[in-house]
């Protein structure tokens with residue numbers, strides 16, 4: 500699977516890529532030199548709107564994709580088309596949107612104290628981020644995001 504790194508202007512794109520389960524780094528701020536060295540060291544693809552980065556083109560070659568649109572969903576479409584990314588259903592929301600870690604399933608009895616009783620009563624599948632300890636479960640905002648992705652033809 501392709502791993503990505505977004506420049507510091509592409510925070511929303513980074514979140515969308517994580518939503519689809521893609522390993523995506525994002526640091527804000529980050530210097531161009533560091534961005535390039537992380538890209539090469541970790542064998543990632545650098546996504547950037549900064550045409551100045553073309554000066555690193557010799558080093559980066561295929562590892563740089565210049566993003567055209569200012570709109571996050573259009574940016575996501577460009578990346579999905581360019582790399583022909585296929586997203587399996589189980590990949591969606593498999594990764595923490597904040598820290599890029601893969602989420603773990605957690606039994607709801609173990610986190611009962613942390614849930615609103617409405618959520619406890621209506622939801623069965625919970626995931627937890629091993630790094631930041633945030634809990635995730637399917638909710639209306641998740642359904643909305645999935646609807647947006649499918650309307651754009653991304654999933």
Ligand SMILES: [Zn+2]
Pocket residue numbers: 595596597598599600628629630631632633
């Ligand atoms: Zn996290």
